[in-house]
Structure formats: structure tokens, C-alpha cells
């Protein structure tokens with residue numbers, strides 16, 4: 001069935017060269033870029049797709065199909081790696097073989113993506129099992145009605161639950177969801193009231209377990225002494241020293257580690273990884289964090305009130321993904337996860353609903369070691385300099 005009428009001038013993929021560049025990313029991901037050359041890409045306006053013919057020694061062996069509106073590869077319609085290999089090597093029984101369920105980890109064809117909007121929606125457009133690691137820190141919950149984005153704490157948790165559920169679908173089998181989170185302090189609004197702490201990490205833990213994730217680790221991020229004093233907690237006790245008044249100054253946050261359920265051992269992901277060179281290059285050097293206590297200085301930004309340090313994102317990405325993997329942050333803020341992913345030679349998918357933060361990601365992305373033109377921009381345009 002033809003898709004609804006959309007002017008071809010609004011396509012993201014506008015020309016043959018752009019279609020070839022996207023198809024090349026697909027071929028690189030399935031490690032066939034050296035074996036295949038392109039025929040002349042053609043646009044099919046009825047279905048809003050580009051077809052890029054794939055040739056080996058002059059013979060047609062398949063095609064890559066690209067959605068011209070979103071610039072995403074249509075994996076269902078593109079020729080599969082196994083079939084391409086069979087055709088290149090002249091192997092018979094290609095149909096029987098390609099139907100056999102493969103016992104190897106899936107390599108994602110998703111490329112660097114920056115999406116503006118509610119991640120609950122954007123995740124629904126993200127292909128199933130296309131993400132290799134999720135690292136994020138959730139939006140802050142504020143109980144004060146004048147500052148709150150949510151009618152109640154319950155409503156906040158339900159929103160987060162829906163996002164965690166969508167994340168489960170897009171995450172690859174047996175891969176990790178790591179979340180940086182801490183209890184929230186609700187300041188008292190008058191002298192006659194007490195301040196309150198909400199144990200957000202423990203409520204999130206319940207959501208993760210109920211949505212089918214397996215609990216793996218609780219890492220404690222320690223900020224060097226002094227970092228939590230700005231909250232004013234513990235000042236009263238310091239002056240009066242009465243029992244019951246005691247309140248420690250919070251200088252830690254949690255980094256909770258969950259895994260999507262699987263019957264595969266971690267060893268399977270390593271041994272069966274289709275690109276063993278990437279596995280070798282991903283090995284972690286001496287000087288890694290041996291215990292679950294990580295000491296890292298907090299980060300501050302004039303553009304965002306609650307960022308985490310890029311060093312924290314780098315550690316998580318290094319320990320829980322391979323080179324060339326796809327790392328998602330569904331609450332991207334000013335894109336710290338994207339910056340770390342590029343540094344560590346991983347791909348990124350960043351979703352953020354605040355236009356100011358999206359603009360900040362845009363201007364930062366110009367300096368990242370990846371071409372903004374080849375980023376898949378959803379509901380927003382590339383930074384002006386590169387257009």
C-alpha cells in the first residue's frame with residue numbers, strides 16, 4: 001500500500017550521494033563494505049523510499065532500502081547479511097540457511113541519532129533490539145506544585161514505567177540498562193514543616209524488576225567531600241548536636257545496573273560477536289574501577305541544572321558495551337552520553353524534550369568527532385553551519 005501524500009521536497013534524503021552514504025553505513029555495520037559496490041540509487045515516490053542496488057563484481061546481489069522521510073534503513077526490506085554473503089560467495093541453499101535462526105548477537109544498523117520530543121513517543125519509532133546499552137539519569141521529581149511537571153509522584157512513576165517498558169523492547173537481548181539516580185530532597189515550605197526525602201531509587205528498582213529486567217549491581221558514585229554541603233543538610237545538627245536531629249550530608253548517588261533477560265551467558269556475547277576485532281579493541285586497560293565505589297567529581301553547566309560528568313558516562317560505556325555499539329540516552333539533557341559515546345567509538349541515540357537542551361546538543365555536536373550531516377535528526381534540523 002502506498003504511504004500518505006508527502007512532498008518529496010520534505011524528504012531528509014534528497015539525492016543519490018546521500019542515499020549512498022547511508023547505505024555505506026549499513027554495509028559497514030554488517031562488515032560487507034569492502035566486498036560490495038553500489039549501482040545507481042533510485043527514488044520510489046509512491047512509498048517514499050530510496051533503493052540502493054548492491055553489486056559484487058558487476059552482478060546485482062541485493063539492495064538497501066532507505067526511508068526518504070526519516071532517513072532510517074528499512075531492515076525488513078533490505079537484503080540480509082547472510083543472503084548477501086551467500087550470493088557473493090556463490091553458496092547454494094541460501095534460502096534454507098537464511099531461514100535458520102542465527103545463534104549470533106544482532107548487530108544494530110541504527111546510526112547516530114538526535115531526536116527532539118517525548119522519549120515515550122520517540123521510542124515507539126525505534127526498531128526492536130536496535131540498542132546495545134542504555135545509560136541515563138531520569139528527570140527530577142519535584143513535589144512542590146509550583147515547580148512540578150507531574151500532578152503527583154505516582155503519575156511521575158507511571159510515566160517512567162512506560163519509558164522503561166519501551167526501552168526493554170528496543171534493548172538487545174542480554175544487554176544493560178544503567179541508571180544514575182538518587183533520593184530527592186523536598187525542602188520544607190515553612191518553619192513549621194519538616195523537609196522530606198523520597199527514596200526514588202528504590203521505587204525505580206521495583207519498576208525495573210516488574211518490567212522484566214534482572215538486577216545486576218548497585219554502584220555508588222561518591223562525590224569528593226564537600227560536594228553535598230550546598231543542600232544545607234546536617235547544619236542544624238552540627239550546631240546543636242542533639243540525638244534524633246542527625247542528618248548526614250549526601251555525597252553519593254547510585255548507578256544501578258540492570259540487564260534485559262536472556263538465557264545467554266555474557267561469554268556468548270563475547271565469543272559469538274560477529275566482529276572479533278571490535279571485541280579486542282574494546283578490552284579495558286589497567287586502572288579500571290575494581291570496587292563498586294567510584295570517586296568522580298560532579299559536573300556543572302550554565303545550560304543545564306542536573307548534568308552528570310562525562311567521565312561517569314565514559315566509564316559506564318567502556319564497561320558495558322563494545323566499540324561500534326549503539327548507546328541510548330532517553331533523557332539526554334545536553335548530550336553528555338553522546339559526547340562520551342563518540343569519544344569511546346560507539347554510536348549514540350539521544351532523545352530530549354526541552355528545545356533549549358536540544359539546541360545545546362546541536363552546538364556541542366559540531367565539535368564531536370562525527371559528521372553532523374550524517375546524524376539522523378528527528379523533529380529538528382542539523383546545526384546551521386553544516387546545512
Ligand SMILES: C[S@@+](CC[C@H](N)C(=O)[O-])C[C@H]1O[C@@H](n2cnc3c(N)ncnc32)[C@H](O)[C@@H]1O
Pocket residue numbers: 117118119120136137138139140304306307308309330331332333334335336337351352353354357
Ligand atoms: C537529569 S536530566 C539529564 C541530564 C543529562 N544526563 C546530561 O548530562 O546532560 C533529565 C532530562 O530529561 C529530560 N526529559 C524529561 N522528560 C522527558 C521525556 N519524557 N522525554 C525526553 N526527555 C525528557 C529533561 O528535559 C532533562 O533534560
